[in-house]
Amino acid sequence: MSQILEHVVSQQVPSHHSTTTTSGAVATSSGAPQKAKFPFGAAPAPHLSSSASLREFDAWRHKFKGYVMLTKISSVPPIEQRAALVSVLDEKWTRILRFGIGVSDDTELEPALDAMEAYLRGQRNILVDRRDFYSRVQEPGVTFDDFLARHRRLDTRLWGRGDGHWLDMVKPLVIPESTLDPPDSADLFAVGHHPLNCLGTFPSHLELGNKRTNLVVSVIK
Incomplete structure (x- = not known):
């Protein structure tokens, strides 16, 4: 090896x-600098x-x-x-x-x-x-x-x-980008306050056991 x-x-x-x-x-010939061996x-x-x-x-x-x-x-x-x-x-x-x-x-x-x-x-x-x-x-x-x-x-x-x-x-699970609603005006940030690029949002319905709620999902690029 x-x-x-x-x-x-x-x-x-x-x-x-x-x-x-x-x-x-x-004298030593002058050429390209020698590459470091890994x-x-x-x-x-x-x-x-x-x-x-x-x-x-x-x-x-x-x-x-x-x-x-x-x-x-x-x-x-x-x-x-x-x-x-x-x-x-x-x-x-x-x-x-x-x-x-x-x-x-x-x-x-x-x-x-x-x-x-x-x-x-x-x-x-x-x-x-x-x-x-x-x-x-x-x-x-x-x-x-x-x-x-x-x-x-x-x-x-x-x-x-x-x-x-x-x-x-x-x-059937894919949501076309053309159907997304415009992104919310509020800026989104990741950990460390890094800005996120939001492509848009879509409404969704979430069920966990007997709990149900409506929410807006942001699609991040």
Whole structure:
């Protein structure tokens, strides 16, 4: 693993050669300033155990994506990307990757991770996946693109599709921005007195047990 990372860094850091002048003095070639080498020890590789649940796998994948970004692993050839991936897997996951999911050694990281997730989902009851599909929310630190990609993978797993079928299912829950009432004149602030951008409001009815009330919901961008 360390050899792969050093190979990446060596490609990124320009070499500086010493040359001897006619007077015998040694001069150093002046080029672009040397880039600082990333301290790999500051970002330990996240390891994945075969006992990990699907939720734990999802959290591991998010950490591993950040690790790949920091160490520039995605810039090396696919076969070296595979070596980097195997280095963070336990023995059982390594066997699954080699023999259980049919992913070749020259497959890039994202397709390989997708195949691993599909394999893990295949070990679960589909009813659990459906519950996960309907209850999933965008968690802190997860970009909307990642959130959308995970729903598409679930869509493919549950209904054999990946064409946004799930979007049709949630459309009745969506409130078009054009139907919102103008925002209240009062400014809205988050914790720390940070101003919030209110797109508009809509009336709603809330029931909690035998308690009922009407309220106005502000939509924050």
